[in-house]
Structure formats: C-alpha cells, structure tokens
Amino acid sequence: MEAIMSTSTGKRLAPMPKDQHWLFGSFLPVRNDLLNFYTRVFRELGDIIRFRGLPGLYWHLVLHPAYVEHVLVRNQHNYRKGKVFDGPIGLITGNGLLTSDGDFWRRQRKLMQPSFHRQALSRFAATMVAETEAYFELWDNRARQSEAFDVAQDMALLTLNIAGLTLFSTPVGEKADAFGQNLRVAFDFVGFRMRPTLPVPLWVPTPSNLRFKAARRRLDAVVYQIIERRRKTLNPAPDLLSMLMAARDEETGEAMSDTQLRDEVITLLLAGHETTAITLTWALYVLTREPAVEARLYEEVVSVLRGASPTVEDLRRLPYTRMVIEETMRLYPPAWGLPREAIHEDEIGGYYIPGQSLVALNQFLTHRHPDFWEDPERFDPERFTPERSSGRPAFAYFPFGGGQRVCIGSQFALMEATLVLAMIVQRYRIRLVPGHPIEFDTMFTLRPKYGVRVTFERRGK
Numbered sequence: 452m453e454a455i456m457s458t459s460t461g462k463r464l465a466p467m468p469k470d471q472h473w474l475f476g477s478f479l480p481v482r483n484d485l486l487n488f489y490t491r492v493f494r495e496l497g498d499i500i501r502f503r504g505l506p507g508l509y510w511h512l513v514l515h516p517a518y519v520e521h522v523l524v525r526n527q528h529n530y531r532k533g534k535v536f537d538g539p540i541g542l543i544t545g546n547g548l549l550t551s552d553g554d555f556w557r558r559q560r561k562l563m564q565p566s567f568h569r570q571a572l573s574r575f576a577a578t579m580v581a582e583t584e585a586y587f588e589l590w591d592n593r594a595r596q597s598e599a600f601d602v603a604q605d606m607a608l609l610t611l612n613i614a615g616l617t618l619f620s621t622p623v624g625e626k627a628d629a630f631g632q633n634l635r636v637a638f639d640f641v642g643f644r645m646r647p648t649l650p651v652p653l654w655v656p657t658p659s660n661l662r663f664k665a666a667r668r669r670l671d672a673v674v675y676q677i678i679e680r681r682r683k684t685l686n687p688a689p690d691l692l693s694m695l696m697a698a699r700d701e702e703t704g705e706a707m708s709d710t711q712l713r714d715e716v717i718t719l720l721l722a723g724h725e726t727t728a729i730t731l732t733w734a735l736y737v738l739t740r741e742p743a744v745e746a747r748l749y750e751e752v753v754s755v756l757r758g759a760s761p762t763v764e765d766l767r768r769l770p771y772t773r774m775v776i777e778e779t780m781r782l783y784p785p786a787w788g789l790p791r792e793a794i795h796e797d798e799i800g801g802y803y804i805p806g807q808s809l810v811a812l813n814q815f816l817t818h819r820h821p822d823f824w825e826d827p828e829r830f831d832p833e834r835f836t837p838e839r840s841s842g843r844p845a846f847a848y849f850p851f852g853g854g855q856r857v858c859i860g861s862q863f864a865l866m867e868a869t870l871v872l873a874m875i876v877q878r879y880r881i882r883l884v885p886g887h888p889i890e891f892d893t894m895f896t897l898r899p900k901y902g903v904r905v906t907f908e909r910r911g912k
C-alpha cells in the first residue's frame with residue numbers, strides 16, 4: 452500500500468495519492484471536494500499522506516493519533532499555526548488569542564486563562580439556562596402548530612445571545628440579526644480565504660472585499676462602544692470583559708489596550724459561539740435519527756431534573772447527556788481540521804517533513820480511524836464511559852485541539868452544550884422534516900449545508 456520513495460538524500464517520503472494532475476497535483480479535488488477527497492485517500496493510504504499542489508508545493512495530512520500528538524504536544528515548538536490559519540482569521544480577529552504567537556500570545560493566554568477556569572465559569576450557567584428558557588415560548592408555539600424551522604439558525608442565535616451576555620453583558624440578541632449577520636459575513640469571508648486560492652488583496656474593491664470590510668467596521672463599532680461605555684462604568688458587570696479589563700501583566704502591571712480588548716472580544720465571539728451552535732445542531736439532528744439514544748437521554752434528564760431547569764450542580768449528574776455531546780463532536784467535529792506549519796524539517800512516523808511546509812491535522816478523519824474506533828460510523832455515546840475510554844490514545848479524539856494551543860473555551864462550551872441539550876430534550880421531541888437534505892458545508896467549521904429543518908413536539912402534552 453505504501454508508495455515510499457527516497458529522495459537523493461535518502462529520506463523516506465510519505466505515500467502520495469496516485470491520480471494527481473501533472474500540473475496541479477491535488478489542487479483541484481482539494482479545492483472542490485476536500486472532505487470526500489481526503490476521506491478517499493485516507494482509506495487508501497492511511498496514517499500520513501503527502502500531497503502536491505502546484506509544482507514544488509507539498510503538504511502532509513497527518514491522521515494517526517500518535518502523529519497528531521507529536522505535532523500538537525511532543526514537538527509542538529516546531530509547529531506554528533502559520534499563514535494559512537493566521538492570515539485569513541487574523542483579518543477579523545487581529546492579534547487575538549487564536550491567531551497571535553510567541554511571547555505576545557503567551558502573555559495574553561496567561562492573562563485570560565483564569566477567566567476560563569471551571570470555577571470562574573460556573574456563574575455563567577444561569578445565563579445559559581435563562582437564555583434557553585427565553586426560547587420556550589417561541590418553540591411551544593411552533594410545536595402547537597407543528598411548524599417546521601431551521602434549528603441551526605436558532606442555535607446560532609441562542610449561542611450568540613449567550614456569548615454576548617457572558618462576554619460583555621450586552622444582549623446582542625436584540626440586534627442579533629444585524630450583529631449575527633455581520634459576524635456571518637466576516638466568518639464566511641475568512642473561510643473562503645482559507646481555501647487554496649489566490650486571494651485578491653483586501654485593498655482591491657471587489658464586492659466580497661467591500662462586504663467584508665463593511666461587516667468588520669460595523670462589528671468594531673459595536674465592540675468599541677461597549678468597551679468605551681464599560682470604561683466609564685463604576686460598577687461593571689461581572690462578565691468576561693470585566694475580567695479581561697481587570698487582568699494585569701504580572702511583570703509590568705499593564706492592562707490590555709482597547710485594541711487588544713477588541714481583538715480578544717471578537718476572537719471569543721468568533722471562536723466561541725458558532726462552534727457550540729454547530730455542536731448543538733448536530734446533536735439535535737442525531738437524536739432525530741437515533742431513537743434509542745434519545746430515549747436514554749430523556750430518561751436521564753427527567754430523572755435528574757424532574758421537569759425543572761438545570762443548575763451548574765446538575766451537570767455532574769448528567770453523564771449521558773455529556774457523552775452525547777462528546778460523541779456528537781467525534782462524528783461532527785465543529786473544528787474539523789487544524790492546519791500547522793513545520794518551522795524546521797522534522798520526521799513524523801519515520802517520514803520526512805520539510806521545514807516551512809504545511810501539516811494538516813483532521814479531526815473528522817482521526818475521529819473515524821478504524822484502528823481506534825470500533826464501527827466508527829456508528830453513533831454510540833457510551834464510547835466515552837471511563838471504562839471504554841481507557842487505553843484509547845489521547846489524540847484519537849481532539850475536538851478542542853491540544854498542547855499549549857488547546858481551546859481555552861472547552862469547559863465553557865461543554866457546560867453550555869450540556870445545559871441547552873438537557874433543556875431541549877426534557878421539553879421536546881424532535882423530528883427531522885422528511886426529505887430534508889443533510890450535507891456537510893466545510894467552508895470553515897463543519898456546518899450542515901442546508902441547515903437542519905425540524906419540528907418540535909411538546910412532551911407530556
């Protein structure tokens with residue numbers, strides 16, 4: 452199976468797909484049908500695969516958990532996020548945590564880390580619950596009329612409301628349509644720029660450049676206004692923005708500038724709300740397909756909550772709900788691939804990796820690796836029981852990345868997804884609209900391309 456070749460220097464090269472275009476290499480299938488193409492070559496060639504783009508341009512898809520661990524942890528200092536990631540995302544997040552690097556990133560991470568500890572986050576549970584309750588009236592009405600709707604849209608708005616309130620105590624929900632749309636325009640633009648295309652510089656007034664710049668301007672205006680108002684407030688709300696504004700550098704005693712605050716706020720909005728919305732959307736979709744899982748989940752939720760809304764203390768009594776979320780992120784990882792750039796040359800699994808070349812990790816495929824997941828396509832939350840998890844390599848599952856750049860918001864996301872899912876399942880049975888097409892949109896995060904059209908049926912009514 453392995454097409455191992457040697458260079459003149461005798462280095463072992465990872466296997467390459469056979470059917471490459473003589474000039475474009477794998478550029479066209481990567482551009483047009485990335486996920487299916489990667490899935491096919493993964494089945495053919497396994498754990499590490501070498502691709503050629505335009506002549507002289509190579510990259511590696513790295514899928515074995517031990518190799519993933521090598522890149523994210525063991526040899527992490529040799530891997531940076533690189534231009535493919537930072538360039539496009541940086542257009543919207545500036546120098547925020549997701550895209551900054553080196554000492555600057557380290558300082559910011561240290562400043563922000565305490566705000567994301569489980570303890571600090573527990574105070575946000577009530578907001579998450581209240582925002583979900585605020586949807587009940589709308590969903591009850593729809594349930595009464597058996598009205599179909601796109602639950603992906605509601606999850607996006609709900610998680611945006613929660614992000615706005617926990618981050619800066621501002622109900623962006625009131626303006627969610629405008630704010631959310633601007634975020635979406637910015638997000639799509641970033642996703643598009645991450646594709647292997649030749650990007651038109653931002654200063655060229657193409658319609659999409661202009662649209663993006665207008666969206667960014669409007670987002671900035673809202674965020675700067677919030678920061679400015681906050682600076683004048685004597686008793687600031689106990690939200691993430693307050694924590695960020697109060698944080699001081701240990702050595703210099705310096706606080707973050709307005710620009711840095713803006714970058715971090717936009718970063719947290721961008722990194723935090725859609726990923727969680729997508730997790731919830733896929734989880735609800737799965738429940739429409741898996742009646743046994745739905746029944747078991749309902750049983751747990753009802754026996755723990757007994758009709759009431761959950762509190763932060765209930766979370767540890769909802770292990771099955773949590774496993775449903777975990778299994779959802781295995782099969783539908785919102786961040787479905789992570790690009791890295793090797794700084795110096797390296798060796799992964801005995802194969803040569805050139806310096807300054809791209810290394811692509813891919814949760815979607817590693818999470819379905821048949822050597823580590825039995826019957827990988829099957830939705831089975833109990834894979835995540837402690838017994839069945841033991842012995843599984845750490846990086847067979849990495850929805851939140853790993854190493855020093857691991858997601859800072861993972862606890863936030865798990866708390867939110869578990870609370871919201873428990874609340875929805877306790878109150879409604881969910882049905883997919885017959886014939887509704889489900890396909891992946893891999894533009895940036897792993898979205899359902901046509902949304903997920905469902906009807907809710909009120910339980911016990």
Ligand code: HEM
Nearest residue numbers: 548549722723726727785786850851852856858859860864
């Ligand atoms: C299900 C939800 C989420 C998923 C799947 C997810 C996934 C990820 C992944 C894979 C990374 C690593 C990126 C890389 O190494 O290149 C990351 C980083 C990050 N995430 Fe999340 N995330 C989620 C929710 C959140 C939330 C709720 C927040 C904030 C409230 C957040 C904030 C961040 C930030 C700031 C980083 C950059 C951390 C750093 O580089 O120091 N994420 N996320």
